[in-house]
Amino acid sequence: MAVQTVESTTNPTVDLGPAAALSCRECGHRVPLGPVFACEECFGPLEIAYDFSAYETEELRKKIESGPANIWRYAPLLPVPADVADKPNINPGWTKLVKADNLARELGVTGGLYVKDDSGNPTHSFKDRVVAQAIEAARAFGFTTLSCSSTGNLAGAVGAAAARAGFRSCVFIPHDLEQGKVVMAAIYGGDLVGIEGNYDDVNRFCSELIGDPAGEGWGFVNVNLRPYYAEGSKTLAYEICEQLGWRLPDQIVVPIASGSQLTKIDKGLKELIQLGLVEDKPYKIFGAQAEGCSPVSVAFKEGHDVVRPQKPDTIAKSLAIGNPADGPYVLDIARRTAGAVEDVTDDQIVDAIKLLARTEGIFAETAGGVTVGVTRKLIENGVLDPTKTTVVLNTGDGLKTLDAVAGTGLTATIRPNLDSFREAGLA
Amino acid sequence: MAVQTVESTTNPTVDLGPAAALSCRECGHRVPLGPVFACEECFGPLEIAYDFSAYETEELRKKIESGPANIWRYAPLLPVPADVADKPNINPGWTKLVKADNLARELGVTGGLYVKDDSGNPTHSFKDRVVAQAIEAARAFGFTTLSCSSTGNLAGAVGAAAARAGFRSCVFIPHDLEQGKVVMAAIYGGDLVGIEGNYDDVNRFCSELIGDPAGEGWGFVNVNLRPYYAEGSKTLAYEICEQLGWRLPDQIVVPIASGSQLTKIDKGLKELIQLGLVEDKPYKIFGAQAEGCSPVSVAFKEGHDVVRPQKPDTIAKSLAIGNPADGPYVLDIARRTAGAVEDVTDDQIVDAIKLLARTEGIFAETAGGVTVGVTRKLIENGVLDPTKTTVVLNTGDGLKTLDAVAGTGLTATIRPNLDSFREAGLA
Numbered sequence: 030m031a032v033q034t035v036e037s038t039t040n041p042t043v044d045l046g047p048a049a050a051l052s053c054r055e056c057g058h059r060v061p062l063g064p065v066f067a068c069e070e071c072f073g074p075l076e077i078a079y080d081f082s083a084y085e086t087e088e089l090r091k092k093i094e095s096g097p098a099n100i101w102r103y104a105p106l107l108p109v110p111a112d113v114a115d116k117p118n119i120n121p122g123w124t125k126l127v128k129a130d131n132l133a134r135e136l137g138v139t140g141g142l143y144v145k146d147d148s149g150n151p152t153h154s155f156k157d158r159v160v161a162q163a164i165e166a167a168r169a170f171g172f173t174t175l176s177c178s179s180t181g182n183l184a185g186a187v188g189a190a191a192a193r194a195g196f197r198s199c200v201f202i203p204h205d206l207e208q209g210k211v212v213m214a215a216i217y218g219g220d221l222v223g224i225e226g227n228y229d230d231v232n233r234f235c236s237e238l239i240g241d242p243a244g245e246g247w248g249f250v251n252v253n254l255r256p257y258y259a260e261g262s263k264t265l266a267y268e269i270c271e272q273l274g275w276r277l278p279d280q281i282v283v284p285i286a287s288g289s290q291l292t293k294i295d296k297g298l299k300e301l302i303q304l305g306l307v308e309d310k311p312y313k314i315f316g317a318q319a320e321g322c323s324p325v326s327v328a329f330k331e332g333h334d335v336v337r338p339q340k341p342d343t344i345a346k347s348l349a350i351g352n353p354a355d356g357p358y359v360l361d362i363a364r365r366t367a368g369a370v371e372d373v374t375d376d377q378i379v380d381a382i383k384l385l386a387r388t389e390g391i392f393a394e395t396a397g398g399v400t401v402g403v404t405r406k407l408i409e410n411g412v413l414d415p416t417k418t419t420v421v422l423n424t425g426d427g428l429k430t431l432d433a434v435a436g437t438g439l440t441a442t443i444r445p446n447l448d449s450f451r452e453a454g455l456a
Numbered sequence: 457m458a459v460q461t462v463e464s465t466t467n468p469t470v471d472l473g474p475a476a477a478l479s480c481r482e483c484g485h486r487v488p489l490g491p492v493f494a495c496e497e498c499f500g501p502l503e504i505a506y507d508f509s510a511y512e513t514e515e516l517r518k519k520i521e522s523g524p525a526n527i528w529r530y531a532p533l534l535p536v537p538a539d540v541a542d543k544p545n546i547n548p549g550w551t552k553l554v555k556a557d558n559l560a561r562e563l564g565v566t567g568g569l570y571v572k573d574d575s576g577n578p579t580h581s582f583k584d585r586v587v588a589q590a591i592e593a594a595r596a597f598g599f600t601t602l603s604c605s606s607t608g609n610l611a612g613a614v615g616a617a618a619a620r621a622g623f624r625s626c627v628f629i630p631h632d633l634e635q636g637k638v639v640m641a642a643i644y645g646g647d648l649v650g651i652e653g654n655y656d657d658v659n660r661f662c663s664e665l666i667g668d669p670a671g672e673g674w675g676f677v678n679v680n681l682r683p684y685y686a687e688g689s690k691t692l693a694y695e696i697c698e699q700l701g702w703r704l705p706d707q708i709v710v711p712i713a714s715g716s717q718l719t720k721i722d723k724g725l726k727e728l729i730q731l732g733l734v735e736d737k738p739y740k741i742f743g744a745q746a747e748g749c750s751p752v753s754v755a756f757k758e759g760h761d762v763v764r765p766q767k768p769d770t771i772a773k774s775l776a777i778g779n780p781a782d783g784p785y786v787l788d789i790a791r792r793t794a795g796a797v798e799d800v801t802d803d804q805i806v807d808a809i810k811l812l813a814r815t816e817g818i819f820a821e822t823a824g825g826v827t828v829g830v831t832r833k834l835i836e837n838g839v840l841d842p843t844k845t846t847v848v849l850n851t852g853d854g855l856k857t858l859d860a861v862a863g864t865g866l867t868a869t870i871r872p873n874l875d876s877f878r879e880a881g882l883a
Contacts, residue, residue: 098525098550117557119817123525125578130544131620149576151552151817153855189817193558199882204869208862209855215864216854218814220882223869234872241874243883387645390546390578390616427643428580428636428855435635437642442631442650445661447668455626455647456670 043169048108051256052078054358062108064170064253074354075256077108079300086305093271098123100158100264106300107264108257109165117194118164121157122264124149126272126420131388132401136408140279140417144401145269146391152213153426154347154394155290156186159261163250164194166257172248174199175219176238178231181210182347182425187250188217199247201231210429262290266297269420270307277307279417282404284396284424285316285325285370286348288355295362315413316359316370317403319343319378319395325356329363329370336360344375344433345395347425369412373402381405382427382434394425395433470596475535478683479505481785489535491597491680501781502683504535506727513732520698525550527585527691533727534691535684536592544621545591548584549691551576553699553847558815559828563835567706567844571828572696573818579640580853581774581821582717583613586688590677591621593684599675601626602646603665605658608637609774609852614677615644626674628658637856689717693724696847697734704728704739706844709831711823711851712743712752712797713775715782722789742840743786743797744830746770746805746822752783756790756797763787771802771860772822774852796839800829808832809854809861821852822860 043062050059055073066075089105096102100122101114114120125146133142150157160183167175175191175198177183184200191198200214204223215221224231238244239253248254270277277298283291295314301307318326321343324336336356341349353359363370373381378395381402386392393401400421407413427434443449450456470489477486482500493502516532523529527549528541541547552573560569577584587610594602602618602625604610611627618625627641631650642648651658665671666680675681697704704725710718722741728734745753748770755763763783768776780786790797800808805822808829813819820828827848834840854861870876877883 120552125547131622149578151576152819153580185819189813189819191817192814193817195558204866208865209858211866212858212861212864213819213855215866216810216813216819216861217817218810220867221865222877222880222882223866224872225869226872230872234877237874238877243874243878383643383645386616386643387619390618390620390644392579392612392616392640392643426855428640428853431636431639434639434643437639438635438648439631439638439642439650440647442652445651445653445657447664447670450649450661450665451670453649455649 044110045108045166045169046110047079047081047105048077049080050078051075064166064172064248066253066255077256077260079106081106081304084304089304090275090306100161100261103264103267106267108162108260113165116165116168118161119151119157119190119193121150121161123268126269127389127391129389132385135384135388136405136415138408138415138419140415140419143278143420144385144389144391145265145420145422147265147422147424148391148393148426152182152185152189153429154182154186155262155265155424156182157190158264159258160186160190160250162261163248163254163258164190164196166254167196167248170248172246173197174247175250176200176235176247177250178228178235179214180206180228180346181429183251184210184214184221188214188219191219192217201235203228203231207432259289259293262293263297263300265290265422266294267301270298270301273418275307277310277312278420280313280315280413280419282315282317282400282419282421284348284400284422285318285353285359286350288325288353288359291316292355292358292362295366311366313366313368314362315368315403315407316363317400318370318372319345319348319399320372320374322349322351323372324351325353325359326370326372328356329360334360344430345378345399346430347394347396348399369407371403371407371412373399373406377402377406379434383437385423386427391423392427393423394427395430396425397423471537472535472593472596473537474506474508474532475504476507477505478502491593491599491675493680493682504683504687506533508533508731511731516731517702517733527588527688530691530694533694535589535687540592543592543595545588546578546584546617546620548577548588550695553696554816554818556816559812562811562815563832563842565835565842565846567842567846570705570847571812571816571818572692572847572849574692574849574851575818575820575853579609579612579616580856581609581613582689582692582851583609584617585691586685587613587617587677589688590675590681590685591617591623593681594623594675597675599673600624601674602677603627603662603674604677605655605662606641607633607655607773608856610678611637611641611648615641615646618646619644628662630655630658634859640856686716686720689720690724690727692717692849693721694728697725697728700845702734704734704737705847707740707742707840707846709742709744709827709846709848711775711827711849712745712780712786713777715752715780715786718743719782719785719789722793738793740793740795741789742795742830742834743790744827745797745799746772746775746826747799747801749776749778750799751778752780752786753797753799755783756787761787771857772805772826773857774821774823775826796834798830798834798839800826800833804829804833806861810864812850813854818850819854820850821854822857823852824850
């Protein structure tokens, strides 16, 4: 399939802006832009290689600053055509970077603590950022159906983006997902197919479908469009720095599922330095996992370069990837930047969700409980420096993981009169 | 209580920016700024009177355009201090105005159709806009506890905003609300009190509490802070016009609960005209209700000036106010602007939620189903002009009213193999 696809995309009408080619992360082999994801030489992952050579720093900065209040302000740095903002897309991004002074006081952070709150995206998770890129790649390659395997956030993001952009969508999920997640994924009117099996079975089926005539013309956002899709996470790095006044944070705490987001945030920060948009100074990247799915954290602590797969068992379901594809790259980055990878228990995740809600009024998904919980643990252990500027990612919305905090409820139940109110001791 | 409160607020240290006084909507009687809501002369509702006399149009426009990407860009037009953006607040607003070309095609709108999507606010409803104003008024008047009666959206908005702004919160809800809404309201750590009774009982209890020593120092955002709170809805009008390039839309479709939002949108549009920020031209405001709670729609159609209360029975629970306080004002505005008030059935609401999701990738609350459904009906009936620029409000998030579309689900369930996929006929 790879060869056929590469040929079809030497077509000079493929315009994905500054994206110049696909390049193998392992061996550096380059191929033309196309819907391929694995190197034909070494099977390593392909990623986008850019041509940024024409950019002048201050011109670029001005262009970005005068751009739209969404990820397309960074179109010059993404694999999208220059007129992307005029195309129908759900336009995620430019979410709030919340100065979290109350949380900082509780955690003892004095150097400035910020929460990058991606629950403000259209379908309330960071997945909108990556799907928005995949949509533009799908347009460029002439796909008419968008697909993915998902356990929740991604299904909703693909459904919504496909609906608005005029694609058919056909999304695959385990057949026994919670009703809420099913409704969220189905409401956009695309096909939603339940697979009798677990998420691994869903994934395996999608790989089969890609190689079959039945899947022809289908863009699987996290498989054959993955090199484009993954670049969406760079926008988190761009926004954080621009929102800090074009400054690098000293420390960033990022959740790890496949590890792709963390590696792309690192890529984004490096690009900003190379382009002169921020000062070249050290930064540390910290990875956050749930103890019940901590293959990267375990490898980091044991000093290993490879990640031993785990069978996930945690409430942080959006991070529950037991065999994370980008695990080794995450280990590299954590070590190179003098960061770390840490994990927290499910109880600590719930405590951290409540802590963030009660201090900053942000109701995070379990993944946000993981990053806030890990931040607290890293400070307690002296690993994260509380005197430095620190950014913690919240990548999803608590409304989607209500079960995790289902114990939270009424302070009191009273009769509708003042005596009953006084008895409850709330005055 | 009113007299005592007015005295306490002649204090010159109360700085709420351009807010000059409270003025009775019925008799025009003016009192100093304070936590009062009813006229001491005629019991009419008090609203904010502003002093905008010092503003120069183009200077004001520039100041707004260079302001933050939230409602505080309009601080010069709101009852808040000039430095409001520096205070801890959840900073709602500047939500997307989505050009809804797919929906326009389905509805036959050729003049430009837009959805103002307030699900992008921090707690995913427009209530964040009004609560943000109440918070600043509460600060100015020295309240330390924030409260409200609520059946859902408002409870979450108050809980979140109070947490971040450093207030204690104590919110009252009917004791038998759905678990999801209880969790959402409780997660921010304030007191959440279930009242044995329905929403009317909760409301009655809150009125009792305001007059009692037990409620001293408490700001009830939708009662004694209501004049300030209500002004938050003006920001919807400001944003729509600025996002249209400082143009008035020809037609706006607004949901009606108490009717306050619609009246304040009208107030906001009139202010923009008076300030010279938009051209002075006619606009039409349309009100949208659910048939199961349609007191204003019924009065409009029957040509009445008064609104006969109804007992609500509709899935659009966030609009289910059977005796809307601002009903008569809504009737005035709909007639003055040559608009209308219309209602749709619960089935039409569900259809409209699905229509908006499948065309634009926006998953609306039931209230959004009401406005989209009413828009469709008004076009079909020849009341709304499809050749004119039209803005439809979505004021909440579908994630909060999943029950309404619980029938939405899987297209198919298959075994994880290609044969089973082919049998399902989805290729």
